[in-house]
Amino acid sequence: AQSVAQPEDQVNVAEGNPLTVKCTYSVSGNPYLFWYVQYPNRGLQFLLKYITGDNLVKGSYGFEAEFNKSQTSFHLKKPSALVSDSALYFCAVTLKENFNKFYFGSGTKLNVKP
């Protein structure tokens, strides 16, 4: 069975500091990986995705993520956090063999304090 794990329910970081939101996955097949962000009362907004190629993917709002096949991870990072980055972040995986179905992690709440 396919699954995504976000081991931290919450991440706290001070504004200006680097942030990391962790994601690991377990799939049988070739993974395509995504990060979405959810602000209160809003839908999931696409941040970035890894399909193939360079393991370091850059996305919206200065976020980036690194695909690590050996560690089956796709951690989200940002060099300098903003208070406005505070939101709920979801990692998701789909398969090259069946890309119609997304599997989501449980979400990580990012709190950026001024």
Place this chain on the structure above:
Amino acid sequence: EPEVTQTPSHQVTQMGQEVILRCVPISNHLYFYWYRQILGQKVEFLVSFYNNEISEKSEIFDDQFSVERPDGSNFTLKIRSTKLEDSAMYFCAAAGRGSPTDTQYFGPGTRLTVL
């Protein structure tokens, strides 16, 4: 960013009643999806839909659920006889060509409360 809209934003219903959740996908997108998120839990795939047919469905999507695109624009999820455990946030998503390079764009969700 392209926008998917959903109505209503919040639906309250009595157990056993039928509900219809509506989604207006992005106009040139061809692939549509429903997901749900029970409070405090992860987002779960329900169903994908293409060319007026279900492409894939999860084990959650039983006979109580149905989807259709009645008029070529709205995409609906119907729950025939709601149960308490159907209370959740329901998200619609749309993608252009259904290829792995596509992004799924999500609507803001409908919060369904079954009493």
